[in-house]
Amino acid sequence: MKSIMEYPGDPPSNLKSIQNKIVRQRLGYEDYLRRLLFILIAVGLFIFLIYPIFVSLRRSFENEFGQFIGLENYIDYFSSSTTSASLSHSLYISAMSMIITVVLAFIYAYGLSRITIPGKKALRAIALMPIFMPSLVQALGLIYFFGNNGVFTRLTGINIHIYGPTGIILSEVYYSFPHAFIIIAAALALADARLYEAAESLRTRGSRMFSTITLPGARYGLLSACFVVFTLAITDFGAPKVIGGNYDVLATDIYNQVIGQQNFEMGATISTLLLVPALIAFVLDRLVQRKQVAMVSTGIKPMEAKAHQPLVQWGVFGFMSFMAVFIISIYAIVIVGAFTQYWPYDLSLTLKNFTFYVAGTQHKGGAFVVLWNSVQMAFWTALLGTIIIFFSAYLIDKTRGLTTSRSILYLLSITSLAIPGMVLGLAYIFTFNNPSNPLNFLYGTMAILVISTIIHYYTVPFLTASTALKQIDPEFESISESLNAPFYKTFLRVIVPVSLPAIISIASYLFLNAMVTLSVVVFLFVPGNELASLSVMLLDDAGETAQAMAMSLLIIVTGLIARGVFTLLTRGIERRSQAWTER
Amino acid sequence: MPPSNENYRDPYLVIKNITKTFGELVALNDISLSVDEGEFVCLLGPSGCGKTTLLRIIAGLEQQNVGQVYQAGVDISQRPPRERDFGIVFQSYALFPNLTAEENIAYGLENRKMPKTEIKSRVAELLELIGLPDVGKKYPAQLSGGQQQRVALARALAPSPGLLLLDEPLSALDARVRISLRIEIKQLQHRLGITTVFVTHDQEEALVMADRIVVMDQGTIEQVGNAEQIYHSPASPFVANFVGMMNFIPAVISERSEQLKLGSISLDGDIPEGLNPGDTVTLAIRPEEIQITDQSAEAKNVCQATVIESEFLGGINRLVCNLDEDQETHLLVEVSSNLMKELLIENGSQLSLHFPPEIIRVYPGTLAQQS
Numbered sequence: 029m030k031s032i033m034e035y036p037g038d039p040p041s042n043l044k045s046i047q048n049k050i051v052r053q054r055l056g057y058e059d060y061l062r063r064l065l066f067i068l069i070a071v072g073l074f075i076f077l078i079y080p081i082f083v084s085l086r087r088s089f090e091n092e093f094g095q096f097i098g099l100e101n102y103i104d105y106f107s108s109s110t111t112s113a114s115l116s117h118s119l120y121i122s123a124m125s126m127i128i129t130v131v132l133a134f135i136y137a138y139g140l141s142r143i144t145i146p147g148k149k150a151l152r153a154i155a156l157m158p159i160f161m162p163s164l165v166q167a168l169g170l171i172y173f174f175g176n177n178g179v180f181t182r183l184t185g186i187n188i189h190i191y192g193p194t195g196i197i198l199s200e201v202y203y204s205f206p207h208a209f210i211i212i213a214a215a216l217a218l219a220d221a222r223l224y225e226a227a228e229s230l231r232t233r234g235s236r237m238f239s240t241i242t243l244p245g246a247r248y249g250l251l252s253a254c255f256v257v258f259t260l261a262i263t264d265f266g267a268p269k270v271i272g273g274n275y276d277v278l279a280t281d282i283y284n285q286v287i288g289q290q291n292f293e294m295g296a297t298i299s300t301l302l303l304v305p306a307l308i309a310f311v312l313d314r315l316v317q318r319k320q321v322a323m324v325s326t327g328i329k330p331m332e333a334k335a336h337q338p339l340v341q342w343g344v345f346g347f348m349s350f351m352a353v354f355i356i357s358i359y360a361i362v363i364v365g366a367f368t369q370y371w372p373y374d375l376s377l378t379l380k381n382f383t384f385y386v387a388g389t390q391h392k393g394g395a396f397v398v399l400w401n402s403v404q405m406a407f408w409t410a411l412l413g414t415i416i417i418f419f420s421a422y423l424i425d426k427t428r429g430l431t432t433s434r435s436i437l438y439l440l441s442i443t444s445l446a447i448p449g450m451v452l453g454l455a456y457i458f459t460f461n462n463p464s465n466p467l468n469f470l471y472g473t474m475a476i477l478v479i480s481t482i483i484h485y486y487t488v489p490f491l492t493a494s495t496a497l498k499q500i501d502p503e504f505e506s507i508s509e510s511l512n513a514p515f516y517k518t519f520l521r522v523i524v525p526v527s528l529p530a531i532i533s534i535a536s537y538l539f540l541n542a543m544v545t546l547s548v549v550v551f552l553f554v555p556g557n558e559l560a561s562l563s564v565m566l567l568d569d570a571g572e573t574a575q576a577m578a579m580s581l582l583i584i585v586t587g588l589i590a591r592g593v594f595t596l597l598t599r600g601i602e603r604r605s606q607a608w609t610e611r
Numbered sequence: 612m613p614p615s616n617e618n619y620r621d622p623y624l625v626i627k628n629i630t631k632t633f634g635e636l637v638a639l640n641d642i643s644l645s646v647d648e649g650e651f652v653c654l655l656g657p658s659g660c661g662k663t664t665l666l667r668i669i670a671g672l673e674q675q676n677v678g679q680v681y682q683a684g685v686d687i688s689q690r691p692p693r694e695r696d697f698g699i700v701f702q703s704y705a706l707f708p709n710l711t712a713e714e715n716i717a718y719g720l721e722n723r724k725m726p727k728t729e730i731k732s733r734v735a736e737l738l739e740l741i742g743l744p745d746v747g748k749k750y751p752a753q754l755s756g757g758q759q760q761r762v763a764l765a766r767a768l769a770p771s772p773g774l775l776l777l778d779e780p781l782s783a784l785d786a787r788v789r790i791s792l793r794i795e796i797k798q799l800q801h802r803l804g805i806t807t808v809f810v811t812h813d814q815e816e817a818l819v820m821a822d823r824i825v826v827m828d829q830g831t832i833e834q835v836g837n838a839e840q841i842y843h844s845p846a847s848p849f850v851a852n853f854v855g856m857m858n859f860i861p862a863v864i865s866e867r868s869e870q871l872k873l874g875s876i877s878l879d880g881d882i883p884e885g886l887n888p889g890d891t892v893t894l895a896i897r898p899e900e901i902q903i904t905d906q907s908a909e910a911k912n913v914c915q916a917t918v919i920e921s922e923f924l925g926g927i928n929r930l931v932c933n934l935d936e937d938q939e940t941h942l943l944v945e946v947s948s949n950l951m952k953e954l955l956i957e958n959g960s961q962l963s964l965h966f967p968p969e970i971i972r973v974y975p976g977t978l979a980q981q982s
Contacts, residue, residue: 032645036686037627038677046676047632053674053691428672503705506672509692510699511719511770525709608708608750 058515062423066433069420073440075467076483080455081303081447087296087458101297114281115301121193121277122262122305125200129257130250132201133208136351138242139344141216144335146345154352156206157359160587162544162561164266165580167199168568169358171271172365172577174198177372179361191273199267202358204260205351208253215249216242221329234336248316255313259306263448265547266561270568278302279450279547286454286551296458299451310446362584365577381578395560395575399582402560405477406542406590413482413489413538418531421493422519426505445487449547452484457551472554484548485541489534496530497523528601536594540587560586621684623648623806624669624774629678631664631830638664639675640830646823649804651797653821655811657853661830662810666776669808671695682774698767702779704759706751712738712762713747719770737765740799757788764796768803775800775807781816793820814854818842826850848974851895858901858942859978860894871973874937878912880971893974898929898943900970903954904963912968916942918960923948932962 091097106112136155140148158166173180174190181187188194219242227237243250265279272280278298286295335341369376382395424437444452460471470476500523508518524531546561553562560583567576622645631639639661646652654662667673669680671692679688687695698719706715713734720730738744741761751759760780767775780796781789797820800807811817817824818838826833826841826849834846845851848859862873866888871878873894886892906913919941920931928951930944944964946956956962 032622032625032627032643035625035627035679035681037643037679046630049676051675051677051679051688053671054689054694056691056693058693059691429674501701501703501705503701503703504707506670506692506699506701507705507766508718509672510670510695510697510767510772512693512722513718514722517722522707522709526707605709608752 062427062515063430065420065423066427066430066437069423069437070433070440072416073437073443073483076479077444077447077452077486078440080452080459083458084296084451084455085300087293088300090293092291092293101293102301105294105297105301114276114278114298117193117275118262118278118302119305121196121200121268122258124193124197125204125261126254126258128197129201129204129208130212130253132351133205133212133253134246134250135344136205136348137209137213137216139348141213142242142331142333142336143341143344144333145341145348151348151352154355155209157355158202159206160540160544160584160591161203161358161362162266162546162564162580162583163199163203163264164270164546164561164564164568165362165584166202166358167195167267167269167271168365168564168573168576168580169361170195170198170202171573172361172371173357179372182372191271192275195271195273196268196275196277199271200257200261200264202355203264203267204257205355207260208257211253211256212246212249215246215252217330218249219245219331221331224331248319251316252313255309255316259309259313259448262305262309263302263450263547265450265550266565269565279448282450282454283550286457292458295454299448299454302448303446303451306448306451307446314442359584362577362580365574366581367578368574371574381574382582395563395579395582398558398563398579399560399586401474401557402543402583403586405474405481405559406539408474408478409481409485409542410535410539412478413485414531414535416482417486417489418493418524418527418534419519421490422497422523425494425497426502426515426523428505441490442487444483444485447484449484449545450550452480453548453551456480472557474557476552477549477557477559480548480552481542481545482538484545485538489537492530492534492537493527496527500526525605528605529598532594532598532601536591539590539594543583543587543590622646623650623683624808625679625681626665626669627679627681629665629668629675629680631661631668631673631675637830639668642678642830642832644825644832644835646806646808648806651800651807651809651820651822653809653811653817653824654827655814655817655821655824655853656827656833658812659829660827662812662827663778665827666778666808666810669774670697670699670776696772697774697776698770698772699776700760700763700767700778700780702782704751704756704763704783706759706763706766708751711748711750712743712754715751715762716766716769718766723770733769737769740768741765742795755788756784757792760784760792761795764799768805773806775805777807777809779810779812782811782813789816796820818854826853828853845895845972848893848895848978851972851974856898856943856945858894858896858898860896860940860942861977862892862894862973864888864890864892871971873940874934876914876934876936878966878971879968880973881968882973883975886973886975890975891977893976893978895972895974896942896966896970899927899945900967901942901944902965902967903944903946903950904965906963906965910965912966914964914966916944916962916964918956918958918962921951921956921958928956930956930962932964935961 088101089096089098091100104111139145140152170190172178174188174195175181176187178190190198223241224237227241263279265283268275268277268280269283276284278301282295282298282302285291285298365371366381367377367379368374369378420437420441424434424441427434456476459465460467460476462468470479504518504522505515508515544561546565549559549562550565553559558566560579564576564579564583567573567579624646626642626644629639629642630637642665654665656662664673668675671687671690675688679686681687682696707718710718716734716737717730720733725733734747735744738747741764743758743761746754746758746762751762754762764780777796781792784792793816809820818841821838823835823837824841825835828849834841834850841850841854845854851857852859860873862871864882864886865872865877869882871880871882871892871894880894904913915935916932917935918930919933922929925948927945927947930946932942932944934940934942942964
């Protein structure tokens, strides 16, 4: 019998000297395949995200002949208060929108989760409604209300001068309200009822509980909501374009420089200025979210709503009802506007708004041709985006070893959230409209619209996928390896079926956002492939507000139908998978 | 990898000088171990002792910094997991939730390009083997924890691997299921004769199931031996403390005679070589080995003690006693409930305790130095 001593081994050695050593395993063909796919993801994100941003940054340091001129463009921008106004305007409207939205959303979310009030289901659904509107549509709606000829203005005789900062802030609040609401509601849901029970047993007053338990518990959610709203407001293009009047913000300034004055270098410069606050908000938000995650403990006892003092109770309910009515009114006015001859002078009903022909939109087939473009674009974005994003999240999350490459890819994958749509769109012109770029053929095609939209909305679905994958037993991969199953087999046969609800929610997110996006594609469309959200802007520019309303309504309805289809799909899957999810 | 004929009697699995670090943390420090063919070996230790890391290195799911793993005489250190020959079962079962029990068990067979009919009969055979012939069409969520773990076992065994690795497979189960399943697994292993490495932090599991137990602590092997050896001759205070209950009593070796002194008490005992008069030592005595006697305090190795606390544990009572000669020392003594009644023992009772020399294990140094 051979003893253990006869097997070759390493002599015991100094620990320090072996910390950097490792016994490497031979690579099988699957390991090569994984590495190849990693490289593909990295190259894709580099070509379509990092490189264009770099090109755009470089352009901001050049003059129109492509010569390096240092900071001259920036000095130009800041040289006079008329040119540099857009930065301070942007910061002002974003800060105001942030404060107002977060306060409103907090009260609304608090009312829904903590106070016993009637009609909660309806109130929750209404709070989410603005998500289906492209950002410029609520601005149109607001104009119909508060404009010089708006309903409110004519009825009360009060003109709140909606064109300018007031209108932009109102639009941004409306636009970002559901986003803030979702984040804050989630934070409030994490509260542990036992804390309140302990406080009550110590005879703590309600107001003291609010300031010592409720607010501190929701603080990370509130901060996160602040960053999100700030980012949405500062990067939004649609609302300021429609309702801003002469009040320039960074996003509209970029558009005016590039489209109006063909001053690409100044466009690049302002786009860099827009990138900075967006990046800062992004980094801060990541830090805050990490803390929020650390705060989540398992096995909390969920809070139940309870009655407050009548004054608080009815005050909050009154406020929520007002918000709900306001949200619905904007919808209502879009519907009315879409079917009205000439608001507000001729209120007779008509369908002619759906059959437009306007300079700038080259279609004669009416609104449905443009809508069909959008649906196609959204379909491809959802289909390809879901496949690419989910698969890459899977590879990044479920690969053994390769720690460095995986963290680099993870970082690349979440970077896109920090890049405003306008910045990405402009960067794409610089990159892909350049004849010397081998990918130049993409320019002006549907493909580039799809690619830019996938990249722009990459991060949120990626994080959704990543979270869903983390909930799957990590040992599935070890088991498949021990059973000698190729990873793609386990991916298709186990991981995908188990993750279908997350996959559908990713597809839904991509589809709905692709339907309403404006900022990414505003620079990238060519006549012939206008998208619906874009033609709302073009129609509004041309003074055809009623037709813009009609187009908006079509976008909203399409979004709602899509949402319905996705919900049905999810239900179907849940029913089919009931057998293996029941406990 | 079938063992080659001429070396048939060699150890089936040899682990040689394995060291694994995670950053500054040394998870395994120069570990060597051999496992014979058909043997059931338990890696036992507290969490963080490196036992799971060692199992994962055997599987190839972690990579060691240095050292080799030999299976059937072949160095497999550089093979990726899918080129090694093992089946593995995890604490979490890790059954694919969207596949039925049958499909789970067949999963590894399909990868071996086995014909459909053969797969079917093999799956039926395995379901029979784990005693669940009727659950084939059910999904994991429709099975109890114990059933799920048996299906996971069948899935691991399906491709007839040469080595079975079990990573705390019973820890997620209810106490009752755990006890019945550990016997089943042991019997199954015996019947199949498959070489098995089992990781657990539960000493009882290790004592009941293993042919050989490997006690680990802080990345090193403290002792290797069968259940008897580990329990009755623990190689270190750590093993003594981790496996079963143990009293640790500080003492000194007396100047003159070869006796152990704690305070004014002198005890006879086996003093290991290499210890000199005046050295401080730690005595380790199992609570159930201390005898209650009616001998007087003058007899050899008998001390007087007072009961200060009594815990009722069903068949036995665990007494916390104070030595009269040395009030500092608390002592656990286990007494059968019958004897309790017979001797009318209650809090405050005076007892004469007898420490036969063979139950006293002597370790050098104080406990603080040991751990």
